Amino acid sequence: MYKILLSIVAVLAAPLLFSPVASQARDTAATLPPADEWLKKVIAPCFSQDDKVNQAAHKTLEARYISAELRKLLKDDSDEAAKRGEVGRLGFDWVVNGQDIPQQWSVGKPVTKGEVTEVPVHTSVPIDKEHTHYIILKVRPATESGSAAWTIVDARFQDNSTLLGMLKAPYPQ
Secondary structure (H helix, E strand, O other), X not given: OHHHHHHHHHHHHXXXXXXXXXXXXXXXXXXXXXXXXXXXXXXXXHHOOOHHHHHHHHHHHHHHOEXXXXXXXXXXXXXXXXXXXXXXXXXXEXXXXXXXXXXXXXXXXXXXXXXXXXXEXXXXXXXXXXXXXXXEEEEEOXXXXXXXXEEEEEEEOOOOOEHHHHHHOOOOO
């Protein structure tokens, strides 16, 4: 009786264990680069002192590596700021965590909390002390048209404010 029950369970469980969804979940961890290495590579051009390189890097980052929600909020804020002739809700570059490009920066060890991974980014400029903010990533699942990938979904700053929170707040009067 025990063997029959085990056989039934094995037959029923096999499709779940070998389904495309299950194999994608197993493969995702094996195929993704470490979060800190990926982020360092993606944001490094945003720290360029060359304005043209820096601006191109930000456009690439926003087009390819951030979530659709964050992309829309950044675009809406930029459009609203242009209409008003103002700088927008942020007033600083969220990638480098400041108005000036830091001379020194580094990426720290990532910490995974549930579905998100927070990667610390340490920056410093000569006139100020070091600052740390966290760029928050999620894994974008594999689709028929592409493999799984890291996606930037938010950023958290030293005062615990978040990029999404700032962009969703009412426009300053």
